[in-house]
Amino acid sequence: MLILNCPYCGESADETELAPGGEAHLRREGPESQDEAFESYLFHRSNPKGVHFERWRHAFGCGKWFIAARCTATLEVFGTYAAQTSCPPQEIVDKISERRPDRRGASGS
Amino acid sequence: MKRYSAFAIVREAARHHLGWQRAWTSPEPRASYDVVIVGAGGHGLATAYYLGKNFGITNVAILEKGWLGGGNTGRNTTIIRSNYLQDPSAAIYEKARSLYETLSQDLNYNVMFSPRGVMMLAQTHHEVRGYERTAHANALQGVETEFISPSRVKELVPIIRLDGPRYPVLGALWQPRGGTARHDAVAWGYARACSDMGMHIIQQCEVTGIRSEAGRVSGVETSKGAIGCNRLGLVASGHSGVLAEMAGFRLPLESVALQALVSEPIKPIMDVVVMANTVHGYMSQSDKGEMVIGGGADGFNNYTQRGSFHHIEETVRALVETFPMLSRLKMLRQWGGIVDMTGDRSPILSKTPLDGCFVNCGWGTGGFKAIPGSGWGMAELMAKGHSPLTEAFSLARFREGRFVDESVAAGVAH
Ligand SMILES: Cc1cc2nc3c(=O)[nH]c(=O)nc-3n(C[C@H](O)[C@H](O)[C@H](O)COP(=O)(O)OP(=O)(O)OC[C@H]3O[C@@H](n4cnc5c(N)ncnc54)[C@H](O)[C@@H]3O)c2cc1C
Ligand SMILES: [Zn+2]
Numbered sequence: 001m002l003i004l005n006c007p008y009c010g011e012s013a014d015e016t017e018l019a020p021g022g023e024a025h026l027r028r029e030g031p032e033s034q035d036e037a038f039e040s041y042l043f044h045r046s047n048p049k050g051v052h053f054e055r056w057r058h059a060f061g062c063g064k065w066f067i068a069a070r071c072t073a074t075l076e077v078f079g080t081y082a083a084q085t086s087c088p089p090q091e092i093v094d095k096i097s098e099r100r101p102d103r104r105g106a107s108g109s
Numbered sequence: 110m111k112r113y114s115a116f117a118i119v120r121e122a123a124r125h126h127l128g129w130q131r132a133w134t135s136p137e138p139r140a141s142y143d144v145v146i147v148g149a150g151g152h153g154l155a156t157a158y159y160l161g162k163n164f165g166i167t168n169v170a171i172l173e174k175g176w177l178g179g180g181n182t183g184r185n186t187t188i189i190r191s192n193y194l195q196d197p198s199a200a201i202y203e204k205a206r207s208l209y210e211t212l213s214q215d216l217n218y219n220v221m222f223s224p225r226g227v228m229m230l231a232q233t234h235h236e237v238r239g240y241e242r243t244a245h246a247n248a249l250q251g252v253e254t255e256f257i258s259p260s261r262v263k264e265l266v267p268i269i270r271l272d273g274p275r276y277p278v279l280g281a282l283w284q285p286r287g288g289t290a291r292h293d294a295v296a297w298g299y300a301r302a303c304s305d306m307g308m309h310i311i312q313q314c315e316v317t318g319i320r321s322e323a324g325r326v327s328g329v330e331t332s333k334g335a336i337g338c339n340r341l342g343l344v345a346s347g348h349s350g351v352l353a354e355m356a357g358f359r360l361p362l363e364s365v366a367l368q369a370l371v372s373e374p375i376k377p378i379m380d381v382v383v384m385a386n387t388v389h390g391y392m393s394q395s396d397k398g399e400m401v402i403g404g405g406a407d408g409f410n411n412y413t414q415r416g417s418f419h420h421i422e423e424t425v426r427a428l429v430e431t432f433p434m435l436s437r438l439k440m441l442r443q444w445g446g447i448v449d450m451t452g453d454r455s456p457i458l459s460k461t462p463l464d465g466c467f468v469n470c471g472w473g474t475g476g477f478k479a480i481p482g483s484g485w486g487m488a489e490l491m492a493k494g495h496s497p498l499t500e501a502f503s504l505a506r507f508r509e510g511r512f513v514d515e516s517v518a519a520g521v522a523h
Contacts, residue, residue, distance in 0.1 A: 043361035
């Protein structure tokens, strides 16, 4: 069972309290964008076997959206942080490079 | 290759079973092949088989990182049906279902296709309308289905409870020629036939990189060295995204865990397949007597082949309401597979941005039933560059907004 710490209310919430929301840090494309970019924004997902940044909602708790950094190959959780960011905070990036030294590019998506 | 037959059983019995041949060879890879297929699941093997059978292309290698049939092909609950809503889906799934009817004869391998009938319960009024619509669509597509009444449901499945408090049974979509087949046998039968045509099935060979020259695929790097090819087929279900990244493009896919479980074996109690999509549960009884049960997919990206317990709990809770006698059963085993989900819940059989490289993926929770049809279409696509069966399932549909939307129609799509 996956357990994530909600960065707002501090609860350790198990999966049944949470609703998954897919890949985080996607850049929204506007009306002026090219078809390719819009297609990518809507459908393409990095879907990595490894470190994944993803949105979750503390659905049966405080109700707020947050972001989790997690490994999809081992289910290890590197940390969670508030949703109002466009890239992961430095401490999470550091934690990931410490735990996954071989990983290319430690930024979001 | 010696054929399997009743006579062969007698012959081998008479000589202490010493004369059986290996079903497929285990060769070392050659430096290059005309076609390389990545993934020896049902879809990869069927693609190779029809490349050989329908197009005479036999200089083919199928590379598998684990053992053949060890992916979702060996983990699924084996439901076969073709009662989809959209025309392109009906075409490819019904092609597959009809090929299943004679697959054992075609492959000279008993895949135990059992057209026992598939029943999809309607447990809300919304579902009744949806399935009536599907039945009408199927009539136009030439797929034999029928919307049946609750009393007919009870006749076919005496152990069912029609008046459950939360989800009463209001009718069902019935496909009498749907059913099940033996999943391993499908992989093994295709593998044996491919090997017999001189193709190489190379197990324990993981593809780790994809080579290209001037925008065209030229080969793959593997744990057994580099292997060249003119055409490459990526048929790796849950790992398709990982392979696409090696090839330099992205796919509209997410990989999540889907689980199944089986009970202790009991005497025959149900001789059809029943699916209850509103409550995410479905069930059939295997020849050994085990109740084979599956539910909905987990919600988050996952490559571990382990799912979450609460999904199983939800599935079993829902099924116990509709089949009260199940509450006394012990469950024996539970497992998971990593399924590749697209937004419209339809597969991708397509050319890719890399010339000569094709994908066959996105079958998600429901691709076992499609194996022969998918292999048939994919082989045509790889041999000729286009196929009427696969046209609607190209990658271009996402950019163009031409979805083959089965998500609403199927709810859960096994
Ligand atoms: C629990 C469960 C229940 C299901 N129930 C049903 C059902 O009732 N009916 C139905 O129709 N469908 C069902 N499905 C879906 C069905 O199993 C799949 O859609 C289908 O088996 C996919 O077949 P495949 O050949 O594409 O993939 P797989 O059988 O997964 O084969 C892909 C192969 O690629 C290999 N591979 C991956 N990466 C690499 C690499 N880098 N190098 C070399 N090899 C690689 C893998 O090891 C694997 O063997 C179910 C799935 C699950 C998990
Ligand atoms: Zn919270």
